[in-house]
Amino acid sequence: MRYISTRGQAPSLSFEEAMLTGLARDGGLYLPESIPQMSAGDIRALEGVSYEEAAFRVMRPFIGDAFTDDEFRAIIARAYAGFGHAARAPLKQLDSGHFLLELFHGPTLAFKDFAMQLIGQLFEASLTRSGRRVCIVGATSGDTGSAAIEAFRGLDAVDVFIFYPHGRVSEVQRRQMTTPAEANVHALAIDGHFDDAQARVKDMFNDFEFRDGVRLAGVNSINWARVLAQVVYYFTSAVSLGAPDRKVSFTVPTGNFGDIFAGYIAKQMGLPIDRLVVATNQNDILHRCLSSGEYRPDGVAPTISPSMDIQVSSNFERALYYAYGQDGRAVGQVMDELKSGGFAVSQGALQALREVFDSGRAGEDETRAAIRATWERSGELLCPHSAVGVHVADAHRRPGVPMITLATAHPAKFPAAVEEASDVHAPLPERMADLYDRAERVTRVGNDLRAIETLIKERIAN
Ligand SMILES: Cc1ncc(COP(=O)(O)O)c(C=O)c1O
Numbered sequence: 001m002r003y004i005s006t007r008g009q010a011p012s013l014s015f016e017e018a019m020l021t022g023l024a025r026d027g028g029l030y031l032p033e034s035i036p037q038m039s040a041g042d043i044r045a046l047e048g049v050s051y052e053e054a055a056f057r058v059m060r061p062f063i064g065d066a067f068t069d070d071e072f073r074a075i076i077a078r079a080y081a082g083f084g085h086a087a088r089a090p091l092k093q094l095d096s097g098h099f100l101l102e103l104f105h106g107p108t109l110a111f112k113d114f115a116m117q118l119i120g121q122l123f124e125a126s127l128t129r130s131g132r133r134v135c136i137v138g139a140t141s142g143d144t145g146s147a148a149i150e151a152f153r154g155l156d157a158v159d160v161f162i163f164y165p166h167g168r169v170s171e172v173q174r175r176q177m178t179t180p181a182e183a184n185v186h187a188l189a190i191d192g193h194f195d196d197a198q199a200r201v202k203d204m205f206n207d208f209e210f211r212d213g214v215r216l217a218g219v220n221s222i223n224w225a226r227v228l229a230q231v232v233y234y235f236t237s238a239v240s241l242g243a244p245d246r247k248v249s250f251t252v253p254t255g256n257f258g259d260i261f262a263g264y265i266a267k268q269m270g271l272p273i274d275r276l277v278v279a280t281n282q283n284d285i286l287h288r289c290l291s292s293g294e295y296r297p298d299g300v301a302p303t304i305s306p307s308m309d310i311q312v313s314s315n316f317e318r319a320l321y322y323a324y325g326q327d328g329r330a331v332g333q334v335m336d337e338l339k340s341g342g343f344a345v346s347q348g349a350l351q352a353l354r355e356v357f358d359s360g361r362a363g364e365d366e367t368r369a370a371i372r373a374t375w376e377r378s379g380e381l382l383c384p385h386s387a388v389g390v391h392v393a394d395a396h397r398r399p400g401v402p403m404i405t406l407a408t409a410h411p412a413k414f415p416a417a418v419e420e421a422s423d424v425h426a427p428l429p430e431r432m433a434d435l436y437d438r439a440e441r442v443t444r445v446g447n448d449l450r451a452i453e454t455l456i457k458e459r460i461a462n
Pocket residue numbers: 110111142143144221253254255256257258259260307308385386408409
C-alpha cells in the first residue's frame with residue numbers, strides 16, 4: 001500500500017513513512033492510493049468480535065508490511081488496554097432510532113485517544129526499530145494536545161511540542177497539557193486561535209531546513225494514521241445495529257474534519273452508511289460551504305464547544321481531493337486561493353460532496369438546550385461538542401435509518417458549560433481527581449514562526 005499527496009506533487013510513501021512524515025512536502029495530506037474494500041461477509045464477521053480484533057481487521061490492509069500481524073495485534077492491544085470501558089466505544093440508545101457512540105472512555109476522556117494511543121504505540125515500535133528520534137509538533141484546540149501528551153510523555157525517542165490557543169481551551173484541557181512533568185513534554189500557549197496554531201505547524205513543515213534539521217513529525221489529523229484509527233468505530237457501531245444488512249447514518253461534531261472523514265473512508269470501504277452529517281457550532285464554515293459552495297473563513301468566535309472553534313478545516317482538503325475526482329492540481333489551486341481569502345467549490349465537486357454529506361449548525365443556546373433536553377430525556381450528560389451533534393442529528397433523521405451521533409468528549413472536560421446548561425456537575429474520574437492541585441508548566445509564545453522555531457531548536461538541543 002502506497003500513500004499519495006492530495007496535491008499530487010510529493011513522492012509516494014509507505015504507511016510507516018507517511019505516518020512519520022506528517023504533512024507531504026507539497027503541502028498536501030497523505031491518502032492511500034486506493035481504498036481497501038470490505039465485503040458484506042467481512043463486515044458481518046465483525047459481529048461479536050472484540051474492539052481490538054475489529055481494529056486489526058479494518059486497519060490491516062492499510063498497513064502494508066510495516067508490521068507483522070503479531071506485532072500489529074500487540075500494538076493494538078497495548079493501545080486500548082488503558083480504556084475505561086470493556087467495549088472501548090459503547091453505543092447507548094437515546095430514543096428509538098437515535099444512538100450515542102461514547103468515544104470518551106480513553107485516558108484523556110476524548111475521542112482523540114482512539115487514534116493517539118495507537119499512534120503512540122506505532123511510533124514507539126517504529127522508532128525503537130530504526131533508532132531514530134523525532135520532534136513532534138501539534139496544534140490543538142484542547143483535545144488533540146492532551147491526548148498527544150498522554151500518548152508520548154516520557155518516550156525517549158520523542159520530544160512533543162503542543163501549541164494551544166492561549167485562553168481558549170477549558171481549564172481541564174489546559175491542565176491535562178500543562179501538568180505532566182516529563183521533560184520531553186512542552187506545552188506552549190500561543191497568542192491567537194486554533195487556526196493560527198495550525199497554520200504555524202504547517203509552516204514548520206513547509207520550512208524544509210527546519211523540518212529536516214529537527215526531524216519533524218506530526219500527530220494532528222494531518223497524519224493519516226490518525227484518520228485510519230478512527231475508521232474502526234464506524235464499523236463496530238454500525239455492525240452492532242445490523243450492518244451490513246441495515247444502513248445507518250452518523251452525525252459527527254466537526255471542526256478539523258478528521259473524524260467525519262474517517263466515516264467517509266469507512267463508507268468507501270463498503271460500510272453501508274446512508275448519510276454522514278457534519279455538525280458544526282457557530283463557527284460554521286463547513287455547514288456554509290456545503291450549503292452554498294463558498295469556503296471563506298471569517299474569524300473564529302469562542303464558544304462553549306471550544307475544540308470545534310475552527311475555520312480552516314484541515315481534512316476538508318482530503319474530502320475535496322475525492323470530490324474533485326482525485327485531481328491534485330485542482331486541490332492545490334483551491335488551497336492557494338484559500339491563502340488569499342477563500343474559494344468557491346466547483347459545481348461538480350459540490351454535488352459529489354452533497355451525495356455523501358449533510359450538514360447543520362448549533363448556536364450556543366441550541367447547544368445548551370440539547371445538553372439539558374438529553375439529560376432530562378435519557379439521563380445522558382453530554383459535553384457541549386456532543387450536544388452540537390445531537391442537536392443537528394435530530395434535524396437529519398430519516399425513517400427506518402438509525403442515527404448514530406458521536407459523543408466526542410466526556411462532560412467533565414467542560415464542567416462549567418455543562419453545569420450551566422443542565423444544573424448537573426460532571427465530576428472527573430477518580431484517577432484525575434487531583435488535576436486541579438498539580439503544578440502547571442507552560443510557555444507563552446507569540447504567533448511568530450521564527451520565534452517558535454528558535455524555541456524548539458533550543459529546547460531539543462538541551
Ligand atoms: C471534543 C471534540 N469534538 C469534536 C471535534 C471535532 O473533530 P474533528 O476536528 O476531527 O472534526 C474535536 C476536535 O477535533 C473535539 O475535540
